[in-house]
Ligand SMILES: NC(=O)C1=CN([C@@H]2O[C@H](COP(=O)(O)OP(=O)(O)OC[C@H]3O[C@@H](n4cnc5c(N)ncnc54)[C@H](OP(=O)(O)O)[C@@H]3O)[C@@H](O)[C@H]2O)C=CC1
């Protein structure tokens with residue numbers, strides 16, 4: 462029988478100052494060895510979740526390419542169904558299973574746009590996508606392990622709503638700076654450390670100058 466909530470892993474590569482992208486949108490912080498590790502991890506999960514801005518900024522594929530293995534289902538959180546028809550996600554949806562999670566705010570025209578592609582559209586939530594309810598729906602489809610690959614806004618939602626179980630963060634040897642650059646966790650943030658989730662460091666793996674930190678939520 463399916464669990465009521467899948468096991469959720471938050472994944473990202475950060476600079477030493479906690480940024481996940483430069484001011485011009487450069488976000489490739491991992492090394493080639495770390496991308497191989499990431500793709501091995503992708504091949505072991507049922508689904509990869511990203512937010513709309515990550516699709517707009519990175520135009521990602523979210524596939525397994527740096528190792529052999531199956532592609533997970535791609536799940537995009539896009540309340541209004543704004544992602545472009547030209548995005549790689551929609552353009553490759555014939556070959557790779559794709560879910561677009563939207564909310565009730567989606568316009569008819571955007572719904573029609575998405576329905577031109579062989580994607581599953583899940584409508585949940587009044588204004589924004591209701592992530593908790595989405596996870597239940599994914600669990601009902603036997604999707605038991607999910608990798609959340611950003612960005613900072615979506616990471617905050619999973620942290621604030623206590624919907625993650627594990628974090629795998631690559632600490633990359635860069636300093637990015639900038640008052641308005643995107644951090645690992647965006648949103649308003651917690652006012653007290655006591656409100657932060659408590660994490661246990663399960664392992665550290667060194668890949669030359671990159672450190673892969675694996676934390677479990679206590
Ligand atoms: N180095 C790394 O490892 C990574 C870096 N990145 C970088 O992160 C940046 C993008 O991050 P960021 O700008 O924070 O955006 P996100 O990718 O986190 O997307 C945020 C958007 O998701 C949509 N959304 C849907 N449902 C919800 C919900 N329930 N709660 C909140 N938002 C929701 C919102 O748009 P709407 O309201 O329209 O639905 C929101 O604006 C990019 O520059 C990318 O390159 C991203 C991933 C990994």
Ligand SMILES: Nc1nc(O)c(N)c(N[C@@H]2O[C@H](COP(=O)(O)O)[C@@H](O)[C@H]2O)n1
Pocket residue numbers: 472473474488489490491492499511515516519520521522523524610611631
């Ligand atoms: N773990 C990790 N390391 C990085 O250096 C990254 N830039 C990311 N980004 C995530 O991966 C997506 C790109 O995937 P494809 O290479 O197009 O398959 C990107 O959009 C982020 O979600 N992650």
